[in-house]
Structures are given as C-alpha cells and as structure tokens.
Amino acid sequence: MSVTIQIPTPLRRFTSDQGEIEVEGATVGEAMKDLVRRHPALERHLYADDGALRSFVNLFLNDEDVRHLGREATPMAAGDTLSIIPSIAGGAW
Numbered sequence: 001m002s003v004t005i006q007i008p009t010p011l012r013r014f015t016s017d018q019g020e021i022e023v024e025g026a027t028v029g030e031a032m033k034d035l036v037r038r039h040p041a042l043e044r045h046l047y048a049d050d051g052a053l054r055s056f057v058n059l060f061l062n063d064e065d066v067r068h069l070g071r072e073a074t075p076m077a078a079g080d081t082l083s084i085i086p087s088i089a090g091g092a093w
Contacts, residue, residue, distance in 0.1 A: 029072030
C-alpha cells in the first residue's frame, strides 16, 4: 500500500530535494526500508551500523509518535503520512 513520508529540510539533499515521498509498506519499518531502498544516501543518516533506527530520529504517524504505538512494527494504512522529525539538541548555560 502507498503511504507518504515527509522528509525534513536537512535531509532533502539526499532525496533530490523532495519534501514528500510515496513509498510502499504495511508497517512503519517497511515504509522506512522502502524509503532507504529508493534513496540509499539516507540510510546512514537514519540507521546505525547495526540496522537500528538512530535514537535522534523521531517518527510520527499521522501526528502520533510511533514510540507510543508499536515503534517500527506500527501498522500503516493506505494514505497515511509518516513524518521524520530529527531531534534538536544544543544550547548553552
């Protein structure tokens, strides 16, 4: 089934400047794997060497944090939107 993944601006240089990409997948994990299959340069920015999603990569399915759902096993339906939201850290005391 086709779902949309929203790509944050800093990662768009790895997707030919596309902000939204249609992918196939029944779960969040399948959709993300299809995304990196289509855009291999994204993989090192999203996944660690062991294949796990990097801790600073947050995924939201239709505005719901997948960490509070089923993580990468979260089922998706046709027409769903998955947003990649990188964590922001920093600042000074």
